[in-house]
Amino acid sequence: MVPVYNVADYVAASLDSILHQPLREVCGIEVIVVDDGSTDGSAEIVKEIAATEPRVTLINQPNCGVSIARQTGIDAATGDLLTFVDPDDILPRDAWSSMVRSLRRTGSDFAVGSAERITIENGEVRRYVTPLMRRNHTRTRLRCRIEDAPLMLADVFVWNKIFRRSFWTDNAITFPERTRYQDQVALTQAFLAARAFDVLPDVVYDWRVRSDFSSATQKRAQVANLVERITTKRQTVELVASAGSPNLMRTLRTEILPIDMWEHFRAAVDPTTEDPDRYWSLLREAVLELWYDAGVPFEETTVPRGQRLMARLVAEDRRDDLADLVTMIDERGPARAIEAFSSRECH
Structure with missing residues (x-):
């Protein structure tokens, strides 16, 4: 699920990284893109991609915020598994295989991988893992409960995880509306509700830090x-x-x-x-x-x-x-x- 709002400079590369994921562990993917009232041509870029790529579905809605955009995408999803990608980020070459394999093996409610932050300084790409991310992903831990791994509550990102869609919907996990920090609440709900989750050391997401200082956390x-x-x-x-x-x-x-x-x-x-x-x-x-x-x-x-x-x-x-x-x-x-x-x- 990809929520889009005024990311014309980024969205094509982001979708390309999704569409070129190897499908070793799944029979197919549906890429649901919800354009949240973009005014910079983002929707038109996605529409062009969707015209030649049947796996991409574009949903347009008036600007309501990323939380409602994500919920629109979740409601439209039909697959057994659910994951999220922000449209200004890029997936590594094989982002999902290890998480899907783990879920098949353990039956857990969701799997969590590590992520690297990507910055560009003077034309040079720099990659690093935050200290808490590093601590949480030093080793594989299967069928965890949050009581066993309380520091996982610090993993407040929605995009480095694959969820069973039934787990998400059955527990009515929601993103608070009209806030820049909606992930923390939803992910806290998920960790508290999970019967079990898998923690993997694999880097499954490239988190881009924008040089234009336009992201919420900047x-x-x-x-x-x-x-x-x-x-x-x-x-x-x-x-x-x-x-x-x-x-x-x-x-x-x-x-x-x-x-x-x-x-x-x-x-x-x-x-x-x-x-x-x-x-x-x-x-x-x-x-x-x-x-x-x-x-x-x-x-x-x-x-x-x-x-x-x-x-x-x-x-x-x-x-x-x-x-x-x-x-x-x-x-x-x-x-x-x-x-x-x-x-x-x-x-």
Whole structure:
């Protein structure tokens, strides 16, 4: 399932990578593309491809957001298995075979593979795996339950997985509407609902980081971005709390919820940030609510020391000190900056 909105520069290559997947483990594929009201010619590109490629089905709808676009595609799907591709990304040469083989062998509800982030710097392609992705995919683990592998809750991406479609629909897994961070809620639902899932070390997805800074995760300085991120974290906390597992909740608060907060800490003292007073107020409220008021001070999280120090300054309403710390980190590097800042605190 491919949701499309104004990705004319990317969508043809993305679909090409899908259509050239080897079908060693499946008898066929249906590629359902939902154009969500594009205005840049994306739909026309897909229409041309679909005219000569019967495996591609194009559905057009008014702009409703990626969550509704994905749901439209899910409703139209007829196959036994379900997977997702973002239209600005590329699949590796053989993305699906290992996951399909694993599902056939284990009967699990879904399989999860690793992913590499792709950046282009000065014309050179760079590939890397994020630290949590690396930790979660060091070895094969079959028929896992989330209690056995709680850190998998950090794997909040929909596109590096293959689901049994019946599992998805029977458990009414949904993407929250009108938010840039819809994957985390849906994937938390999936991990909590699964009787079993398979974790594989194979790289099954190439995650492109756009150089034009147009992706959702590259707009941290917007108030709306912060609000949506906080809302998603609150929804995730509610879902995990309903599971009644202290172990899962502890993992969520110490290892998963904090991992992207440093970008918002930095944005809070960036001179270009939108409505800085409101941004600071919302950020501070969230830090207090999600960690300190919940009995898990940010100092107990597993993120690097500098990020923990940033959070403490936010919690203590010390915006000027946070700005000083960020400047020191940029000028001296984290270790020397933290040492200098801590020394200043002692005097």
